[in-house]
Amino acid sequence: MSAPAPGTRRLVVAGALLDDLARPRLLLAARRHRPAALAGRWELPGGKAEPGERPVQALRRELREELGVEVEVGAELPAADPEGWPLSPALVMRVWWARVSAGWPEPLEDHDELRWLGEGGWEGVDWLAGDLPVVRGLLAALPGP
Numbered sequence: 001m002s003a004p005a006p007g008t009r010r011l012v013v014a015g016a017l018l019d020d021l022a023r024p025r026l027l028l029a030a031r032r033h034r035p036a037a038l039a040g041r042w043e044l045p046g047g048k049a050e051p052g053e054r055p056v057q058a059l060r061r062e063l064r065e066e067l068g069v070e071v072e073v074g075a076e077l078p079a080a081d082p083e084g085w086p087l088s089p090a091l092v093m094r095v096w097w098a099r100v101s102a103g104w105p106e107p108l109e110d111h112d113e114l115r116w117l118g119e120g121g122w123e124g125v126d127w128l129a130g131d132l133p134v135v136r137g138l139l140a141a142l143p144g145p
């Protein structure tokens with residue numbers, strides 16, 4: 001498969017929602033119930049940015065719509081590809097560390113369960129294929145003990 005031409009993939013934005021940005025222990029995972037092909041698999045909550053929408057603005061909108069929360073957005077998790085983490089030939093994802101600043105996350109749209117994964121358990125759910133390398137990247141980026 002040849003590499004997609006730059007800028008042709010649709011941008012997906014997602015949040016690595018933590019209990020605490022400075023001393024992260026818990027990471028929020030969301031289980032999709034739709035579409036059927038993704039049902040039961042876990043992802044970092046987020047979704048497609050609208051054309052012309054600034055990525056962080058899209059992230060705030062998606063997390064408000066999907067989880068009912070406002071977030072403090074931290075640093076972006078850098079990907080090897082400057083456009084982001086590849087999800088498919090048509091989709092590329094950018095991911096930011098974030099923390100809930102108002103509200104309590106609830107599965108309002110595409111998800112039927114949310115789970116705060118504790119220390120040592122971040123890889124312990126059936127992540128979507130594109131999210132697993134991201135979660136490993138998050139773990140690698142965590143500050144040491």
Ligand code: C5P
Pocket residue numbers: 012014038043044045046047048087091093110128130131
């Ligand atoms: O949430 P939404 O349907 O807008 O997501 C668009 C696409 O991005 C879906 O195909 C979904 O599987 C993918 N996605 C993903 N990992 C995420 C968020 C979305 O693979 N963390």
